[in-house]
Amino acid sequence: MIEQLLERARIRADGGADALWRRVERTAIALEWGRLKAAGVTEEAGANLRVRHRGRVGVAGTTAADIAADELVGRALASAELGEELPLAFPVRAELPHVTTFFDRAAGAPLDDLIAIGRSLLARLEREGCRVNVAVEREIAETRVANSAGAAGEYRSTGVGVSAEVWRIAGDDVLAIGDVFEGANLPSDDEVEALAASINRRLDHALRIVAPPAGALPVVFTPAGLSALMLPVTQALSGKTVLQGISPLGAKVGERVFDAGFSLTDDPLCAGRAASRPLDDECVPSQTLVLVERGVVRRFIYDLETAARAKMQSTGHGVRSVFGKPVPGYTNIIVGAGGRPTGGGGGSHDLGGGLLGDVKDGLLVDDLIGVGQGNVIGGAFSHPVALAYRIERGEITGRVKDAAVAGNAYELWRRVGGFGNDGRWAGSRWAPSVLLEGVSVAGR
Amino acid sequence: MIDRLTAALGNSRADYTEIRVERSWTTAVTFRGRRLESATASEDLGGCVRALYRGGGWGVASFTSLDRLEAMVARAAELSRAVSLDPPIRLAEVRAQQAEALLDLDGDVRGVPLADKKRLIEAYNGAMLAVSDRIVDTLAAYRDEVSEYWYVNSDGTVLHELRPEVTLSGTAVARRDGVIEKGLESIGLRRGWKSVQGREPGFREVAERAVALLDAPMVQGGTYPVILDPELAGVFIHEAFGHLSEADFVYENPQARDMMTLGRRFGKKVLNVGDNGAAPGLRGTLPFDDEGTPTQDTALITEGVLVGRLHSRETAATMGERPTGNARAISFRHPPIVRMTNTYIANGRGSFDDLIRDVKLGVYACGAFGGQTMLENFSFTAAYGRMIRDGRVAELVKDVVLAGNLFQTLDRIDHIAGDFRWNEMGGGCGKGGQSPLPVTEGAPHVRIEEALVGGDVAG
Numbered sequence: 001m002i003e004q005l006l007e008r009a010r011i012r013a014d015g016g017a018d019a020l021w022r023r024v025e026r027t028a029i030a031l032e033w034g035r036l037k038a039a040g041v042t043e044e045a046g047a048n049l050r051v052r053h054r055g056r057v058g059v060a061g062t063t064a065a066d067i068a069a070d071e072l073v074g075r076a077l078a079s080a081e082l083g084e085e086l087p088l089a090f091p092v093r094a095e096l097p098h099v100t101t102f103f104d105r106a107a108g109a110p111l112d113d114l115i116a117i118g119r120s121l122l123a124r125l126e127r128e129g130c131r132v133n134v135a136v137e138r139e140i141a142e143t144r145v146a147n148s149a150g151a152a153g154e155y156r157s158t159g160v161g162v163s164a165e166v167w168r169i170a171g172d173d174v175l176a177i178g179d180v181f182e183g184a185n186l187p188s189d190d191e192v193e194a195l196a197a198s199i200n201r202r203l204d205h206a207l208r209i210v211a212p213p214a215g216a217l218p219v220v221f222t223p224a225g226l227s228a229l230m231l232p233v234t235q236a237l238s239g240k241t242v243l244q245g246i247s248p249l250g251a252k253v254g255e256r257v258f259d260a261g262f263s264l265t266d267d268p269l270c271a272g273r274a275a276s277r278p279l280d281d282e283c284v285p286s287q288t289l290v291l292v293e294r295g296v297v298r299r300f301i302y303d304l305e306t307a308a309r310a311k312m313q314s315t316g317h318g319v320r321s322v323f324g325k326p327v328p329g330y331t332n333i334i335v336g337a338g339g340r341p342t343g344g345g346g347g348s349h350d351l352g353g354g355l356l357g358d359v360k361d362g363l364l365v366d367d368l369i370g371v372g373q374g375n376v377i378g379g380a381f382s383h384p385v386a387l388a389y390r391i392e393r394g395e396i397t398g399r400v401k402d403a404a405v406a407g408n409a410y411e412l413w414r415r416v417g418g419f420g421n422d423g424r425w426a427g428s429r430w431a432p433s434v435l436l437e438g439v440s441v442a443g444r
Numbered sequence: 445m446i447d448r449l450t451a452a453l454g455n456s457r458a459d460y461t462e463i464r465v466e467r468s469w470t471t472a473v474t475f476r477g478r479r480l481e482s483a484t485a486s487e488d489l490g491g492c493v494r495a496l497y498r499g500g501g502w503g504v505a506s507f508t509s510l511d512r513l514e515a516m517v518a519r520a521a522e523l524s525r526a527v528s529l530d531p532p533i534r535l536a537e538v539r540a541q542q543a544e545a546l547l548d549l550d551g552d553v554r555g556v557p558l559a560d561k562k563r564l565i566e567a568y569n570g571a572m573l574a575v576s577d578r579i580v581d582t583l584a585a586y587r588d589e590v591s592e593y594w595y596v597n598s599d600g601t602v603l604h605e606l607r608p609e610v611t612l613s614g615t616a617v618a619r620r621d622g623v624i625e626k627g628l629e630s631i632g633l634r635r636g637w638k639s640v641q642g643r644e645p646g647f648r649e650v651a652e653r654a655v656a657l658l659d660a661p662m663v664q665g666g667t668y669p670v671i672l673d674p675e676l677a678g679v680f681i682h683e684a685f686g687h688l689s690e691a692d693f694v695y696e697n698p699q700a701r702d703m704m705t706l707g708r709r710f711g712k713k714v715l716n717v718g719d720n721g722a723a724p725g726l727r728g729t730l731p732f733d734d735e736g737t738p739t740q741d742t743a744l745i746t747e748g749v750l751v752g753r754l755h756s757r758e759t760a761a762t763m764g765e766r767p768t769g770n771a772r773a774i775s776f777r778h779p780p781i782v783r784m785t786n787t788y789i790a791n792g793r794g795s796f797d798d799l800i801r802d803v804k805l806g807v808y809a810c811g812a813f814g815g816q817t818m819l820e821n822f823s824f825t826a827a828y829g830r831m832i833r834d835g836r837v838a839e840l841v842k843d844v845v846l847a848g849n850l851f852q853t854l855d856r857i858d859h860i861a862g863d864f865r866w867n868e869m870g871g872g873c874g875k876g877g878q879s880p881l882p883v884t885e886g887a888p889h890v891r892i893e894e895a896l897v898g899g900d901v902a903g
Contacts, residue, residue, distance in 0.1 A: 029527075032692075032696065033696040033697050034696075035529060035696070036501055036527050036528075036529070037501050037502060037527070037529065037533075038501050038502035038503070038504060038527065038779070039501060039502070039503055039504070039523040039524075039526055039527050040502075040503070040504030040505065040506070040523065040779065041504070041505050041506075041516075041519060041523065042505075042506045042507070042777060043505075043506070043507045043508065043509070043512060043516075044490070044506075044507070044508045044777070045508055045509065046508065058483070058484075059482065059484055060484060060485065060486065061484070061486045062486060062487050062488075063487075063488050063489055063490060063508040064487055064488075064489045064508075075484075075485055075486075078485070078558060079482070079483050079484050079485065079558075082473075082480065082483040082558060082559060082562050083480055083482070083483060084479055084480050111523070111526055112526075115526075115527075129699070131696075131697045131699070131700075167697065167699075167700070168699070169697070169699035169700050169702075169703055170699070171703075172703065172820060172851050173820075174703070174819035174820045175819065176818075176819055244476070244477070244581050245580060245581065246580065246581055246617060246619070246624060248622075322486075323470070323484070323486045323488070324472070324482065324484060324486075325481075325482050325484070367818075369816050369817075369818045369821055369822070369823040369847075370814065370815070370816040370823035370824075370825065370845075372814070373813055373814030373815070373816065373823070373824075373825040375624065375625070375626065375813075375843075377624060378622075378624050380843075382843070382845050382898050383823060384821055384822075384823050384847040386818040386819070386821065401821075402821075402849065404847055404898055406898065442665070442898070
């Protein structure tokens with residue numbers, strides 16, 4: 001399909017073309033409030049075509065299986081006619097790195113295996129006065145990308161997501177604690193156990209409610225709780241934000257902006273991760289990219305278009321769906337002192353990753369409300385806590401409600417009180433817990 | 445198409461089966477700064493089958509290739525059978541509907557050349573850029589969609605609909621040295637080309653506000669009487685209360701059911717809240733939901749007391765209540781779940797001035813950059829605010845974040861004005877991996893006696 005599409009496009013577009021075809025088959029089960037309620041499958045296929053004609057670029061996409069190649073090319077050309085001039089160059093054929101993206105065990109698992117994972121997780125989470133939701137999803141995908149300059153790649157991939165949420169409602173106190181396993185293969189029994197233990201541990205500490213502290217305090221952010229501090233940084237490291245002139249890091253390449261213990265890498269070649277792939281959606285080979293090295297800004301991520309406008313090279317971060325045009329996007333983000341994480345989460349099991357000992361009075365933040373709202377790019381944040389604990393004399397004394405934390409991500413990252421020994425994946429980000437000093441904490 | 449779906453339905457061995465097929469035509473034009481980012485036309489086609497065996501779970505199969513229709517009907521039935529449930533899933537009765545509902549396309553966007561759509565949004569983008577050289581970046585997007593929709597189920601419902609949708613959005617970013625501020629414009633309607641003409645003033649206004657915010661002080665954190673403008677009040681009622689009124693949250697969770705018992709007092713007598721999927725022309729409006737249940741105006745809170753909730757056929761049967769037409773799916777890629785449509789705080793009495801007359805020091809919070817509720821806690825970021833001093837609207841302030849506890853805050857709503865309006869914003873609601881679902885909200889000006897406003901929370 002894709003070869004035929006490019007062939008037709010090459011005839012009608014004078015500046016070349018590239019295309020992506022993807023087929024996805026998803027199987028999912030859901031246990032709702034403790035009962036297996038639904039099982040579902042999704043079969044989806046679609047193609048996205050981009051052409052360059054008379055210096056202008058256009059895109060078109062479709063999921064219709066019966067679409068004629070000429071019609072899609074025609075739509076892409078119509079889109080290009082309105083477009084602006086762009087010196088987009090399609091990459092030539094290059095050697096692709098090796099990364100395992102397809103796991104037979106995940107692809108071959110029958111529905112009953114997915115149900116068994118869900119049930120075993122449920123059994124480990126059920127407790128008096130609580131209700132549990134569990135979802136298990138497995139995806140098998142086939143991706144083909146190619147362009148008129150001769151570059152091409154295809155790969156099969158698997159992805160598995162297992163999520164659980166325990167709800168406890170006592171009067172008007174509503175508590176929900178969840179966690180997610182994400183990977184390219186099915187979780188091992190140990191990984192299912194680790195997921196359950198992570199939820200149970202946080203639930204045990206949450207049963208007692210204590211008053212929040214107030215003031216400029218030491219706050220430990222768990223790997224999941226770091227989102228509010230990471231979002232401005234990842235936005236600022238996108239070549240697109242830099243090109244727009246609104247990235248606070250745009251002019252800081254080579255400068256030390258963060259604590260010397262802070263490094264940030266994007267790694268599409270990470271073993272066992274669902275976001276890993278040998279090449280991006282624009283035929284650019286994948287590479288492990290250090291964006292921040294020991295506190296120093298090194299580079300930004302680019303897709304082909306952003307790179308062409310910024311007069312840079314694509315870093316292999318083009319992400320495209322069936323509809324719309326490619327945009328720069330991250331794969332697996334790794335935060336920490338450097339080095340590639342291994343396994344699922346071999347580090348410490350203690351909440352806070354060993355950082356609580358030095359905290360006399362402070363907070364452990366696992367989840368915040370409203371991350372991503374407001375003016376993210378400037379670094380300032382102010383969020384009520386969704387799940388947080390008070391730390392007193394080095395120990396967790398209970399859950400804190402009705403508290404809010406605020407600060408500026410850039411100021412806080414400049415000096416880090418410590419990185420924990422509990423590095424783990426939270427979605428597509430690997431990070432340990434982080435102790436930050438002088439975070440504004442207010443009760444109400 | 446209907447004949448083909450009915451035939452496929454006839455081959456299903458499950459006790460209940462439904463098939464939904466959607467074909468949609470979408471065009472989108474986006475400008476960033478002075479540059480056209482993209483102009484595309486796309487077509488999406490696919491279907492979703494849901495099947496239920498007595499004593500089984502839901503079997504769901506969605507697909508993009510209609511050649512697979514018969515196979516997917518069989519697959520959904522198989523999946524239902526693979527899940528056994530006791531007590532079984534029951535569905536509340538809904539009278540079988542046969543309808544040909546071709547909504548008013550209000551100027552069919554499919555007949556308008558892409559170049560005209562480009563010109564329209566380019567003009568609105570230009571209106572933002574022309575405000576000041578402090579506007580360093582903009583994002584302006586036009587998007588339209590017409591979808592043709594077919595639905596059949598084994599209870600005899602047969603629907604064919606044509607649904608239009610059009611959205612405009614604008615972001616203006618103002619910058620001076622290190623200070624960056626933004627303004628957002630957003631319009632979303634279940635209408636067509638005619639309804640998006642002459643919208644420059646709104647785009648200009650948000651750009652002017654972004655520039656004005658550069659000089660505005662951050663609001664001083666603390667507890668104030670707060671007046672919400674209709675836009676923010678609407679977003680507030682959707683986020684902070686609406687989600688709790690979705691029956692899938694309570695129907696199989698006894699503790700949640702206790703918390704949301706009908707008859708419980710949630711607010712003062714002035715507070716009336718509802719959800720109306722049948723209000724004409726709004727983004728959340730449709731004649732039927734995705735189970736073929738007619739939409740309606742459902743009262744949720746009457747004079748401060750909880751009187752209703754939003755249902756699918758399944759949640760209604762479990763709770764012994766009536767379906768409300770709130771089972772909605774974002775597309776054929778998903779099964780329907782309980783969702784809001786057009787959620788509102790009903791009109792009160794008097795004017796905005798009546799609300800602020802006796803406020804010595806308060807905050808007038810306007811517009812919404814975003815809002816999120818987690819359990820009984822919420823956080824909303826207003827687009828901007830104005831201080832209220834001695835009963836009058838005073839200076840512009842920024843970084844107005846409202847945070848609080850839902851139950852306390854609803855109970856502190858003490859005055860509701862008589863100036864109701866629907867938001868007509870674009871964007872949408874996210875739940876269970878289905879986002880953005882077209883919804884809207886409406887409200888008059890609403891006063892909260894006392895609420896926490898955070899900027900610098902440590903003060």
